[in-house]
Amino acid sequence: MTTRNHENLAQLVLDALQMYQSKSERGEAHVVQQKRESFLADALGLDKWIREGGLTTDNVNAFLTPYLEHSQHLHHPGFIGHQVAVPHEGAAIADMVHGVINNPMAVYEMGPTASVIERVVVNWMLEKTGWFTGAIDGFEHNANNGAGVLTHGGSLANLTAVLAARAHAAPDAWALGTPDNFAIIAPAATHYSLARAVSIAGFGQNAIRYAPVNDLEALQPEKLEQTFMEACDNGQKVFMVSANACTTATGLYDPIDEVAEFCEAHDLWLHVDGAHGGSALLSDKERHHMKGISRADSLTWDAHKMMRTSALCAAILFKDQSAMAGTFHQDASYIFYGGEDQIGFDVGPYAIECTKSALGAKLFWVLAMEGEKGMAKFVEKQYADTRAFYDFINAQPDFTCPYRPEANILCFKYDGIKDNAAQLALREKILERGNFYITTAEVGRVRYLRLSVMNPLTTLETIQKLLIEIRLCAAGLQG
Numbered sequence: 001m002t003t004r005n006h007e008n009l010a011q012l013v014l015d016a017l018q019m020y021q022s023k024s025e026r027g028e029a030h031v032v033q034q035k036r037e038s039f040l041a042d043a044l045g046l047d048k049w050i051r052e053g054g055l056t057t058d059n060v061n062a063f064l065t066p067y068l069e070h071s072q073h074l075h076h077p078g079f080i081g082h083q084v085a086v087p088h089e090g091a092a093i094a095d096m097v098h099g100v101i102n103n104p105m106a107v108y109e110m111g112p113t114a115s116v117i118e119r120v121v122v123n124w125m126l127e128k129t130g131w132f133t134g135a136i137d138g139f140e141h142n143a144n145n146g147a148g149v150l151t152h153g154g155s156l157a158n159l160t161a162v163l164a165a166r167a168h169a170a171p172d173a174w175a176l177g178t179p180d181n182f183a184i185i186a187p188a189a190t191h192y193s194l195a196r197a198v199s200i201a202g203f204g205q206n207a208i209r210y211a212p213v214n215d216l217e218a219l220q221p222e223k224l225e226q227t228f229m230e231a232c233d234n235g236q237k238v239f240m241v242s243a244n245a246c247t248t249a250t251g252l253y254d255p256i257d258e259v260a261e262f263c264e265a266h267d268l269w270l271h272v273d274g275a276h277g278g279s280a281l282l283s284d285k286e287r288h289h290m291k292g293i294s295r296a297d298s299l300t301w302d303a304h305k306m307m308r309t310s311a312l313c314a315a316i317l318f319k320d321q322s323a324m325a326g327t328f329h330q331d332a333s334y335i336f337y338g339g340e341d342q343i344g345f346d347v348g349p350y351a352i353e354c355t356k357s358a359l360g361a362k363l364f365w366v367l368a369m370e371g372e373k374g375m376a377k378f379v380e381k382q383y384a385d386t387r388a389f390y391d392f393i394n395a396q397p398d399f400t401c402p403y404r405p406e407a408n409i410l411c412f413k414y415d416g417i418k419d420n421a422a423q424l425a426l427r428e429k430i431l432e433r434g435n436f437y438i439t440t441a442e443v444g445r446v447r448y449l450r451l452s453v454m455n456p457l458t459t460l461e462t463i464q465k466l467l468i469e470i471r472l473c474a475a476g477l478q479g
């Protein structure tokens with residue numbers, strides 16, 4: 001195919017995407033349709049395309065139309081499900097540019113512009129955390145500044161944090177293996193990626209000492225001492241505490257400042273998993289949820305949740321740059337050999353990934369279009385809207401919310417449905433109708449319906465319609 005044909009194909013796809021997005025935004029599509037794999041493979045003609053090729057401007061819609069139709073429609077106001085950003089067009093453009101120039105950057109020379117953008121964006125994030133002073137685009141070395149890298153997701157960021165904390169507490173672990181008596185304190189509501197990271201790093205799940213939590217699964221700092229002593233009595237050496245900002249299921253923040261107090265008293269690494277709620281740092285109004293963050297040692301912070309980038313773009317940030325430097329060791333003569341006079345900074349030695357997408361460019365494009373104030377306003381709007389939705393839902397005689405939301409995550413239940421299994425069945429019914437996409441979560445062993453208010457187009461009217469839909473679906477279940 002000629003370049004001209006490619007241009008036409010790209011234009012056709014762009015037109016289809018524009019139509020898809022505007023229809024979704026107007027709520028003229030199903031948010032989600034649950035179809036089986038065999039149905040979709042057939043509808044998309046996957047086998048034929050793979051065997052025969054031949055996709056052109058003439059037939060692209062035979063593939064694209066069902067592909068878009070059966071996708072999850074994040075731009076639809078009824079998308080109130082998982083914590084995935086409704087992507088800003090800036091992030092989409094960054095994806096497109098990367099898709100054409102493909103500058104993956106383990107080493108600076110493979111993606112100089114993407115590398116410098118990552119460095120400046122990371123400096124900007126560090127500045128919001130309180131771990132960077134100076135010009136974010138100044139590259140003179142300041143030993144007091146923190147450091148960080150962008151990762152393909154918060155899960156990798158959490159794993160990197162565990163490995164950095166291990167290197168800090170046991171510098172020999174890289175060569176000799178993970179000490180078998182090391183332990184981490186974390187609340188049970190910790191995201192599963194952190195628990196996984198503990199096993200990946202070689203500690204085993206017994207190394208997690210679960211911190212006592214309140215009825216809403218938030219960490220109770222006054223009880224950390226007891227957990228710590230129990231671990232010591234068990235012959236374990238606690239080296240790290242992880243706190244949630246915010247917790248995935250509820251969107252409630254652990255009290256970072258008080259946890260930091262405890263960690264400082266015992267010389268423990270404090271990791272804050274701010275994959276979702278770290279973006280509160282952008283807003284003067286919501287920043288208080290992150291009080292104490294500058295006392296932490298590491299922070300996971302996803303841009304593809306509350307900073308409007310498409311998946312993926314996350315960061316692992318360190319207060320102390322030497323902590324990042326000590327995390328990994330590698331011998332790879334084909335790629336890392338730079339000396340003092342090397343041009344640019346290679347991220348490869350500090351990241352799990354070798355080939356890495358131009359992650360920073362996505363966040364940069366959104367910032368370049370909205371500015372940091374615009375980004376802060378977005379966070380404020382989503383948080384404030386969620387509180388308004390809570391006020392409305394909680395005022396209904398047949399709905400209960402277990403807490404006032406702190407972020408844009410809200411749990412609630414329909415009282416006409418009695419047990420956890422029925423609450424799950426209710427969600428299935430809602431999804432079947434396809435007008436809303438919502439999730440569920442258990443809090444204190446009670447299953448709730450759960451909203452992540454990611455879409456700026458989700459309004460109080462959307463929520464009013466959702467409650468009508470829920471009552472209708474519940475009646476269907478009972479009838």
Ligand SMILES: Cc1ncc(COP(=O)(O)O)c(C=O)c1O
Pocket residue numbers: 083152153154155156158191193244246247248273274275276302314
């Ligand atoms: C608190 C928390 N940490 C980590 C993660 C994992 O991040 P990712 O999906 O970017 O790997 C999530 C995802 O929802 C999360 O909520």
